[in-house]
Amino acid sequence: MAESAPTTVSPTMISSNGSFVRWQKITIQQLTYAINLIHLSAVGTLAFGLTILRDEHTLFRDCTRCLFLIGTASLLVSIGFGIWCVINRLRDFRATTKAARKREEGKSDAEIASHRLLYERLGDRTWKLFWTQITAFAVGISLYSIWVLITFRTKLF
Numbered sequence: 001m002a003e004s005a006p007t008t009v010s011p012t013m014i015s016s017n018g019s020f021v022r023w024q025k026i027t028i029q030q031l032t033y034a035i036n037l038i039h040l041s042a043v044g045t046l047a048f049g050l051t052i053l054r055d056e057h058t059l060f061r062d063c064t065r066c067l068f069l070i071g072t073a074s075l076l077v078s079i080g081f082g083i084w085c086v087i088n089r090l091r092d093f094r095a096t097t098k099a100a101r102k103r104e105e106g107k108s109d110a111e112i113a114s115h116r117l118l119y120e121r122l123g124d125r126t127w128k129l130f131w132t133q134i135t136a137f138a139v140g141i142s143l144y145s146i147w148v149l150i151t152f153r154t155k156l157f
Contacts, residue, residue: 031089031126031130032089034130035082035085035086035089035130035133038078038082038133038134038137039079039082039083039133041141042075042078042079042082042136042137042140042141045075045140045141045144046072046075046076046079046140048144049068049071049072049075049144049147052148053068058151059151060151063150064147064150064151067143067144067146067147068143068144068147070139070143071139071140071141071142071143071144071147072140073140074136074137074139074140074143075136075137075140075141075144077132077136077140078133078134078136078137078140081129081132081133081136082133084129085126085129085130085133088122088125088126088129089122089126091118091122092122092126095115095118095119095122096115096119099112099115099116099119102115
């Protein structure tokens with residue numbers, strides 16, 4: 001799993017023309033895009049599968065039924081983890097904002113510590129949720145692909 005970006009910014013990190021802050025912003029944006037891409041792809045794939053399911057000519061044998069059901073469950077898990085990841089990130093940003101406000105107000109490190117611990121924990125959790133979302137999507141899309149190849153092999157080949 002990938003490491004989360006450092007959440008505590010030291011003066012030496014900012015000193016090189018703000019490159020840390022700039023790259024941290026880019027990382028946050030790219031993570032947002034990736035979460036959204038996986039989430040929408042899972043929703044689209046699930047919609048495709050359910051559309052095929054409604055077709056009365058689609059036959060399910062034992063193995064294809066199993067592929068379809070496990071693939072559908074994996075896509076639903078991916079969607080669920082994607083939603084959880086977004087909510088977690090919002091909580092992370094909120095805790096970070098509170099800590100930054102307290103820092104600007106000149107509050108002591110002790111007063112900021114609880115917010116810092118929270119946003120560090122939430123930041124780590126975001127990455128775990130993100131990789132779980134990707135893994136569930138990969139399983140779901142793989143099983144759906146195999147299901148489509150088996151179910152429609154006579155039409156495809």
